[in-house]
Amino acid sequence: MNKGNVSVQKWPASSRVFHWISALLLLVTWLLMLMYSYDESKVYLGLHKAFGISVLFWMIARVINRVFVKAPPSVPMPKWQTIIAHLTHFALYALLIAMPIAGLLMSVYGGRPVDMFGLFQIPVFVTPDRGMARFYNDVHTEIIWPMIIAFTVAHIGAALYHQFIKKDNLMKRM
Numbered sequence: 001m002n003k004g005n006v007s008v009q010k011w012p013a014s015s016r017v018f019h020w021i022s023a024l025l026l027l028v029t030w031l032l033m034l035m036y037s038y039d040e041s042k043v044y045l046g047l048h049k050a051f052g053i054s055v056l057f058w059m060i061a062r063v064i065n066r067v068f069v070k071a072p073p074s075v076p077m078p079k080w081q082t083i084i085a086h087l088t089h090f091a092l093y094a095l096l097i098a099m100p101i102a103g104l105l106m107s108v109y110g111g112r113p114v115d116m117f118g119l120f121q122i123p124v125f126v127t128p129d130r131g132m133a134r135f136y137n138d139v140h141t142e143i144i145w146p147m148i149i150a151f152t153v154a155h156i157g158a159a160l161y162h163q164f165i166k167k168d169n170l171m172k173r174m
C-alpha cells in the first residue's frame, strides 16, 4: 500500500465522542484540583469529586460501547508498536476507572458523602476508617495519578509522532 493513498478509516462516531469527552472530563477534573491547590475552596474540591465521578460513569459507558463497536483496522506499523499501543490504551481505560474509585473510597472512608452537582449524593456506604481513607488517598495521589500522567504523555507523544513525523493521518481516525 502506498502511504499517500490510504483513505483514513475512522473510529465510529460514538467512539470518537467517548474519546474526546473523556479527555475533556479528565482535563476539567485535573484543572479543578489545580485550582484547589492554589485556593483551598471547598467549591473546587466538591466539583473535582463530581467531575471525577462523572469520569467513572462516562468510562463505564465507554467500555460498554467499546464492546459493541468494531475497531477500524490498525494502521500499518511494526508489530511491537501495535502491541505497545494496545497496552497503553488498555492501561488508560483501567486507570481512568481505578482513579475515581480510589477517590470515592478516600471520601467515604473519610466519612464524607459525595455531592453530584446538587443532583444527588453518593452516601457513605462503608464504616469510616481513617487508615483506609489515608490508604486510598495515597493510591489516588501517589500511585494512580503518576501512572495516568505517564501513559497520557506517552499516548499524546505517540499521536504527535504519527502526525508530524510519520505523517500517516492516524490522528484523523479519532
Ligand code: HEM
Pocket (backbone or CB within 6 Å): 026, 029, 030, 033, 048, 049, 050, 051, 052, 053, 055, 056, 096, 099, 100, 101, 102, 103, 104, 106, 107, 114, 137, 140, 141, 145
Ligand atoms: C479521573 C478522576 C480523577 C482524577 C484524574 C483525579 C485527580 C486528582 C489529583 C491530580 C489530585 C491531587 C494529587 C496531589 O496532591 O498531587 C487529587 C486529589 C484529590 N482527589 Fe481526585 N481525581 C479524580 C477523581 C476523584 C474523585 C471521584 C474523588 C472523590 C469522590 C476525588 C477526591 C480527591 C480528594 C479528596 C483529593 C485531595 C487529596 C488531598 O488533598 O490529600 N478525586 N485528585
Ligand code: HEM
Pocket (backbone or CB within 6 Å): 019, 022, 023, 026, 066, 074, 075, 085, 089, 090, 092, 093, 096, 152, 155, 156, 159, 170, 171, 172, 173, 174
Ligand atoms: C491531545 C490529546 C489526544 C490525542 C491527539 C489522542 C489521539 C488518539 C488517537 C489518534 C487514537 C486512535 C488510535 C488508533 O486508531 O490506533 C486514540 C485512542 C485512544 N485514546 Fe487518545 N488522544 C488524546 C488524549 C487522550 C486522553 C487524555 C486519553 C485518556 C487518558 C486517551 C485515551 C485513549 C484510549 C483509551 C484510546 C484507545 C481507544 C480504543 O482502542 O478503544 N486519549 N487517541
